[in-house]
Structure formats: C-alpha cells, structure tokens
Amino acid sequence: MRWTKVLTVGAVASLGLVAACGAPSTNGTGTGNASGDTGKVEGAAATLDPTAKGPAPAVPGAKKGGILTVSYATTPANMDPSDQFYQDTAVIFSLSHRALTTFVSRGDQQVLVPDLATDLGKASEDGLTWTFTLKDGIKYEDGTPVKAQDIVYAAKRSFDPDLAANGPTYQREFFKGGADYQGPFKGDKNWNGVEAKDDKTIVFHLEKRFETLPYFVSFNQFTPIPEAKDTKADYQLHPLATGPYMFDKYTPGTELTLKRNPNWDPNTDPARHNYPDGFHFKWGQDTVKTQTAILASNGEDATTLNWDAIDSSLISQIEGEKKAQFEEGPSSCVIMVNMDARKIPLPVRKAIAVANPFDSIHKAGGETSHSFSPASTIIPPQIPGHLDYEAEAAPGFKMNGKGDGDPAKAKQMLADAGYGPDKPFELIYYYTNDDDIAQKVNQVRKQAYEKAGFKVTDIGAPSAERRKLVGDPKGKMNMLQSPRGWCFDWPSADSIIPPTIGTIALSQGGTTFGNFSDAKIDSEIKRIQQLSITEQGPEWGKMDKWLTENYLLAIPDYNDKGNSVFGTKVKNVHNNPNKGMPNLTDVWLDQ
Known part of the structure; x- marks a missing residue:
C-alpha cells in the first residue's frame, strides 16, 4: 500500500507468521510507548478467522458521543474508493465502507475476518476459482440492498486507467484476462474475470493461484458500488457508505466530515464500532502546531488526534508528563x-x-x-x-x-x-x-x-x-x-x-x-x-x-514507525502493527 503519512518529505489457516508487537494496554488511553528504539525487530502477522460474527465485542468502558477530529499534514488527492491505495484513506474508509473481508485487532494480533462475505472465500481444488457469498441484510446508507453485482462492478471499476490510476495492480496480474482489461467504460463488455452468479454470489476467475486473495479483497477496491449510482469522477464526492459512518460534508483538498449511517447493522459487522457521533478530518495542517495544541488539550484539541511523526521539539513532553497522550508502535x-x-x-x-x-x-x-x-x-x-x-x-x-x-x-x-x-x-x-x-x-x-x-x-x-x-x-x-x-x-x-x-x-x-x-x-x-x-x-x-x-x-x-498524539478526552488509541496507524473504529471520547 502506498505510504502517505509524511508524503511531504494457500490462505488456508494463516500465513503462518509470528505475532506482531506487544499487546496494547488496557488503560483506555493507549500504551504511551515513548521509550524510543529498542532495537528489537518482531514479526508481522495476520491470521485468519473465517467464522467471526458480528457484532464486534464492546470496548470495556467505552461511551458514545462526541466528534473526533483527526488533523494531519498530508492531503488525499481524492476520495474515490477505486483509486485509493494510501494508508490514511484506508483508515478513513474503514469507518464508512465495508469490503468482502476486513481486519480486527485481537490483543497483539491482526486477524482477517469476513466482512460483507459470510466467510473468507472458498477456493477450487486447482486454486483458480474463488467464491464468496454475501451476508443477508447488508444495506447502503440510502437503505437499498447491497448485491453481488455491486461488488463485481467495483472490481471492474478498479481497472479503469483514469479513475483507478493509483490503485493496486494485483487484479491485473491475477484475474483472468486482467492484463488487458480497461474497466467497465472502456474495456471488453464480455470480460468476466469477476462475475456475479446471483445477487449473493461473487466468483473470481484467476490466471494463476493467488493464495492471499482473501487479504486482497479487504481493499477499498472491493467496497460495493451500484452501477446506476456511479457518477465516474464525481463519485468520490459522496461514495455510498456501508459502514457505521457516511460522508456528511466533503471539501476536496481541505476537510471531510462523517456522520452516523442509519442503515449500518452492527449485528453483521465483526470489526467496527460507532462510538463517536462523527469524525472531522482536517488535511494540510501544520504538524508542530497541531501536536503542540493536542498535548495542551484545550477545547476541541482535547478531542483531536494526529498521526504524523512526533516532532523532536515535543519529545520531552511525550517521554514525561504527556506520556499517556502518545502511542508508538x-x-x-x-x-x-x-x-x-x-x-x-x-x-x-x-x-x-x-x-x-x-x-x-x-x-x-x-x-x-x-x-x-x-x-x-x-x-x-x-x-x-x-x-x-x-x-x-x-x-x-x-x-x-x-x-x-x-x-x-x-x-x-x-x-x-x-x-x-x-x-x-x-x-x-x-x-x-x-x-x-x-x-x-x-x-x-x-x-x-x-x-x-x-x-x-x-x-x-x-x-x-x-x-x-x-x-x-x-x-x-x-x-x-x-x-x-x-x-x-x-x-x-x-x-x-x-x-x-x-x-x-x-x-x-x-x-x-x-x-x-x-x-x-x-x-x-x-x-x-x-x-x-x-x-x-x-x-x-x-x-x-x-x-x-x-x-x-x-x-x-x-x-x-506508527505515531499517534491525541487529546486527553480521546480514549482507546492503539497502533495497528500492520499499518502503523490507529484503529479508529475502536476509539471513543470521554465527554
């Protein structure tokens, strides 16, 4: 995944890897891990749990309410799910959009679980066909049902050379006929590297084995898009939500606010919570000013989070009396x-x-x-x-x-x-x-x-x-x-x-x-x-x-390294070791 934070300067059981990083603290404020480089290199992991069900386990002590502000230095080029392959937009979309699979944090591990799908997919004996089935009752923010055809359309749209130029390329390499396909607007109308067998069944046809496909279909490119609602370049202004939040106001290049999605069903979602009433993302912000204000935590700054690298001028604070407002991992x-x-x-x-x-x-x-x-x-x-x-x-x-x-x-x-x-x-x-x-x-x-x-x-x-x-x-x-x-x-x-x-x-x-x-x-x-x-x-x-x-x-x-600086009212901030960024779906605010 493309890196963004300081842009200014077979899959049968798991990948069989060692768990990553230490277990997060239980104090509700993050680990405050400000000890610097220990020199220890630990393995990365993402095991699989195809049986995970919603709702996601409640965070102990969490409260609902408030607006979490996320203020940081860089600025997304757009918010089109087909095009986005950056760390920050992936975290933002985790609040508003669901894909076939997703990740959850369990102690010190990241675990891949079903999201819109009922499981993590079923592969044919030769590994060249994968089948996913959608859960019942999944709806968009407008109340209309999510269909398999919408996942297929989103997958096809990820091939478009204009709308998805910055997206991933695994689909071109692995999906049957993907090397030459140009998407639903310019490409072969008969292309069926991905197809819907009915309203609930999605089938991927592959050129070669792709053992890590269940991981790939957790990406933004597999968040459903109804073809009739696609406005091409303007779709990014308000992509239809399936997660606990939806776009409220979006000013490209400046800010985005999210509000609650009334048609999100937590009983179908094993990964997400909706503790804050909404989120306010501010882009292009001065890092030192933002982090200094957050550590002081006056007014709105007490409910603000920043994920830029901690500035050297603030080290004495996050190693001292402000240690509980800093997460490193x-x-x-x-x-x-x-x-x-x-x-x-x-x-x-x-x-x-x-x-x-x-x-x-x-x-x-x-x-x-x-x-x-x-x-x-x-x-x-x-x-x-x-x-x-x-x-x-x-x-x-x-x-x-x-x-x-x-x-x-x-x-x-x-x-x-x-x-x-x-x-x-x-x-x-x-x-x-x-x-x-x-x-x-x-x-x-x-x-x-x-x-x-x-x-x-x-x-x-x-x-x-x-x-x-x-x-x-x-x-x-x-x-x-x-x-x-x-x-x-x-x-x-x-x-x-x-x-x-x-x-x-x-x-x-x-x-x-x-x-x-x-x-x-x-x-x-x-x-x-x-x-x-x-x-x-x-x-x-x-x-x-x-x-x-x-x-x-x-x-x-x-x-x-992942760094998060957050106000005194921002709780349960934990670094995701496979992203180096916090899991916003677990954060709550102490009003």
Whole structure:
C-alpha cells in the first residue's frame, strides 16, 4: 500500500507468521510507548478467522458521543474508493465502507475476518476459482440492498486507467484476462474475470493461484458500488457508505466530515464500532502546531488526534508528563528515495545515493528514533524472508539510511558518467511549499545535491495538489515520484515487490519505484510467484538485494514507525502493527 503519512518529505489457516508487537494496554488511553528504539525487530502477522460474527465485542468502558477530529499534514488527492491505495484513506474508509473481508485487532494480533462475505472465500481444488457469498441484510446508507453485482462492478471499476490510476495492480496480474482489461467504460463488455452468479454470489476467475486473495479483497477496491449510482469522477464526492459512518460534508483538498449511517447493522459487522457521533478530518495542517495544541488539550484539541511523526521539539513532553497522550508502535512501511530510471541512468542514481543527506533531512524534519529507524532494504525486517544486507553505491560507500553522504565522491561519480559544471545533471522534483517542515527539508536536500554537482530544479506545490502531481508518470519530475515508500498490504513480500516494481506494476497507469520496465525483473517476479507462500519468502529477500545492487530504482531510507498524539478526552488509541496507524473504529471520547 502506498505510504502517505509524511508524503511531504494457500490462505488456508494463516500465513503462518509470528505475532506482531506487544499487546496494547488496557488503560483506555493507549500504551504511551515513548521509550524510543529498542532495537528489537518482531514479526508481522495476520491470521485468519473465517467464522467471526458480528457484532464486534464492546470496548470495556467505552461511551458514545462526541466528534473526533483527526488533523494531519498530508492531503488525499481524492476520495474515490477505486483509486485509493494510501494508508490514511484506508483508515478513513474503514469507518464508512465495508469490503468482502476486513481486519480486527485481537490483543497483539491482526486477524482477517469476513466482512460483507459470510466467510473468507472458498477456493477450487486447482486454486483458480474463488467464491464468496454475501451476508443477508447488508444495506447502503440510502437503505437499498447491497448485491453481488455491486461488488463485481467495483472490481471492474478498479481497472479503469483514469479513475483507478493509483490503485493496486494485483487484479491485473491475477484475474483472468486482467492484463488487458480497461474497466467497465472502456474495456471488453464480455470480460468476466469477476462475475456475479446471483445477487449473493461473487466468483473470481484467476490466471494463476493467488493464495492471499482473501487479504486482497479487504481493499477499498472491493467496497460495493451500484452501477446506476456511479457518477465516474464525481463519485468520490459522496461514495455510498456501508459502514457505521457516511460522508456528511466533503471539501476536496481541505476537510471531510462523517456522520452516523442509519442503515449500518452492527449485528453483521465483526470489526467496527460507532462510538463517536462523527469524525472531522482536517488535511494540510501544520504538524508542530497541531501536536503542540493536542498535548495542551484545550477545547476541541482535547478531542483531536494526529498521526504524523512526533516532532523532536515535543519529545520531552511525550517521554514525561504527556506520556499517556502518545502511542508508538511498529509500522508496515519502508520509506524510499524514489528515482525515475527512465530518465536517470544507473551511474547517476548511484551518485544520488552517495550524495543523499539522510541525517540532516531527519533533523530538519524533526524526526527522532520514536518515528523511524534507518533502512537498507526494500522489504522491512519483520517480513519472513527478509534478507539483511547493505548494498554499495560506490566502493566503500554502503547504503544503510545513515550519514550525510559524500558530496566529493558523488561529484566524481558524476564526472565519470560524463557530467560536470559545463554539463550538469538536472534533478527535478516536487516539494510541498505550504508546510514549514517540508520547506526546511527541501532546503537541506537541495543544498546537498548542489554541493555534489547536480543542478536542482525544485518545484513547489501546495499539499492539496502534490500527491496528484507526484503520482503522474508523465509528470515533469525525474525523482521523488510516488510512492515515497511502501507499506505491505499483508505480511508477505508478495505484497511488496510485485505491486511496486516491474511491467505489471506500471500497467495500472500510475507511478512505481523507478517507473521502470525490464524483462529480467518481470521474469524473476513470475518465477517466485509460482512458488508456495512459504517458499517465496527467502526468494523475495534475495530479489530485494539483487534489485538494489543491479538496478537501484529507489534508495532505502528508513523503516517507519506508527505515531499517534491525541487529546486527553480521546480514549482507546492503539497502533495497528500492520499499518502503523490507529484503529479508529475502536476509539471513543470521554465527554
């Protein structure tokens, strides 16, 4: 899943993985885990429970009422469920939209459970057909029934090259005939990679085995959309809700308010609660001002939550008297310095790696060990098969997310590649120009690259526009395109490398690591995917190292950590270790 938080700067029983992170506290306010980096790397997990039923178990002591404000720095490009593949919008949609499956937190584990479906799907003996059956009594916010045809239509819509350019690409790779399908408006009207057998039965036809399909159908792209209600580009202004909340007022680029959905039936939902009366999401907010106000908790700030990385200026508070207002935990995300390999040759990409000022950028961004740890790999350490390595960008210069680079060495590398003062290599990228921290980070980055001999064209863009700009593969930039990083979609590397690298990842029409297509890369991905899930792990780890050493499409930067700062009246905030963000469906307010 595409990373967002500081964009400015077979499936038979389970995947068989170790549980993630420590159990959440029971004090109703979060763990207050402000102890910093312990150096311990724990495994990620998502076991399966096909028998889970609604309603979700009540949170002890929880009360109903109030409006929870969620105020943070970045801004969604849109709120179209077909297009959204970002961490923050996934959390928002978890309140308003239901899919075939979903995740619940049980102690220290994330568990996949049925949501709109009666179970986690039934696979044919050859694994090429999966069947899901809808529960009875599921309705949209307007009271009309959800039908299997609506799930099928939503799945088809996720192929549209315009409406779903930033969405996932697993469906193109795995669904029968998906590689060439262009969605319900432009595509083959007879395409039946997904079909409805009747009002309750959805069937997926696959090109090859997809053991983790039950995880995939928890995504926004499988939230139902009635074809008759689809207004194409305008659908994002008010997508029909099936969850406990529905859109109330939405101002693109600025804010979104949610109110209760009167037609949500908790008896059908094993995962969600509806404790607050509503939610108010504010985007493009100043991180330091927001976090400072939340910790003071005057007025509305006492019922506000922020999920940006904690600023270094506030560490003494969250390690001291404000410890109970801070939650820290594992994240699923590795952050990268992305480069367009179509426009930047490999020797220059290596020079960028040597010049990159990791430490100074973190300092300018106010980041601390509470919010990150240095990375040297594409696959995060908690994923099975992770291979611990530090590749060399130049003899004696290892890429490990540390230090401030070597500008003299980078300048010599550029000279060896044929570039110099009379023929500088130009780096072009977008940065957020309406955020103080982002501007500071940009100045550090720009000065370091210029010192190394690059010509830098930094294009300022407001937060409300930047996500769209960096997600356009035809854009002006040649680096720092989306994704800034990647968060695993489920705890296996088949949800990391295939959706971010190679021809199939590019086929959706959005940006990828490197924006690069290569037959050798495609062949290796295909080879590994033909193995069982357990056999795939070590092979993905080897491919991680091979990609970095031979292609360097993106420079590993850091392993993200989940941070939440919340007001004194915000209760039961717990970090989701498979997302690095809080489970908003469990939060309540003390009025």
